[in-house]
Amino acid sequence: AQKVTQTQTSISVMEKTTVTMDCVYETQDSSYFLFWYKQTASGEIVFLIRQDSYKKENATVGHYSLNFQKPKSSIGLIITATQIEDSAVYFCAMREVDYNVGDNSKLIWGLGTSLVVNP
Amino acid sequence: GPKVLQIPSHQIIDMGQMVTLNCDPVSNHLYFYWYKQILGQQMEFLVNFYNGKVMEKSKLFKDQFSVERPDGSYFTLKIQPTALEDSAVYFCASSTDWGGGQDTQYFGPGTRLLVL
Numbered sequence: 461a462q463k464v465t466q467t468q469t470s471i472s473v474m475e476k477t478t479v480t481m482d483c484v485y486e487t488q489d490s491s492y493f494l495f496w497y498k499q500t501a502s503g504e505i506v507f508l509i510r511q512d513s514y515k516k517e518n519a520t521v522g523h524y525s526l527n528f529q530k531p532k533s534s535i536g537l538i539i540t541a542t543q544i545e546d547s548a549v550y551f552c553a554m555r556e557v558d559y560n561v562g563d564n565s566k567l568i569w570g571l572g573t574s575l576v577v578n579p
Numbered sequence: 580g581p582k583v584l585q586i587p588s589h590q591i592i593d594m595g596q597m598v599t600l601n602c603d604p605v606s607n608h609l610y611f612y613w614y615k616q617i618l619g620q621q622m623e624f625l626v627n628f629y630n631g632k633v634m635e636k637s638k639l640f641k642d643q644f645s646v647e648r649p650d651g652s653y654f655t656l657k658i659q660p661t662a663l664e665d666s667a668v669y670f671c672a673s674s675t676d677w678g679g680g681q682d683t684q685y686f687g688p689g690t691r692l693l694v695l
Contacts, residue, residue, distance in 0.1 A: 495683070505670060505686035507580060551622065566612070566624035566635060567684060
């Protein structure tokens with residue numbers, strides 16, 4: 461069964477520090493895709509970064525990077541030099557390969573981790 | 580990033596009435612989605628739409644739900660009749676069909692639906 465688990469409900473950090481958010485997933489597929497989104501206070505959902513399972517190198521975009529540990533079915537999000545505006549709820553999501561739908565199948569979501577960045 | 584628009588941002592209706600949620604997807608995107616988020620619960624997939632057809636749907640996509648995108652206008656989610664448990668935030672998303680990493684889903688700001 462497909463499942464995405466984020467065990468950290470909330471994290472509070474000081475500005476300019478580094479934070480890591482955990483995510484583990486369950487899938488029967490050998491090929492799958494992992495995404496991190498954030499939801500701002502206004503409710504907007506913003507795509508941050510993705511990791512395709514067949515890629516060994518950890519993805520990096522700006523001050524976001526991923527710690528992909530495939531044997532552990534884990535995809536951690538690392539935010540370096542955090543800023544106040546990084547305060548949001550961060551969601552991990554997974555997409556499997558659906559041969560009926562192709563590359564555009566549904567996302568399976570975690571419950572999210574609330575990040576508060578303090579000045 | 581690419582912008583998806585949703586209209587209205589909020590909607591309050593009486594149980595049993597019909598409601599239509601509108602989504603203006605990213606202009607060159609061809610796959611469209613609806614997700615449902617209840618406060619404190621997981622975001623859940625409802626339906627995926629491509630080339631005028633529902634490609635996949637979840638068990639949450641009840642018979643009272645329908646989607647369409649007539650003539651390239653808004654991608655709509657219609658609920659008729661509404662029930663109390665339909666109260667939630669509904670997010671529209673869209674993606675290209677190019678594959679090869681181009682299939683990231685981009686989300687609108689959501690429509691907050693309250694059924695009384």
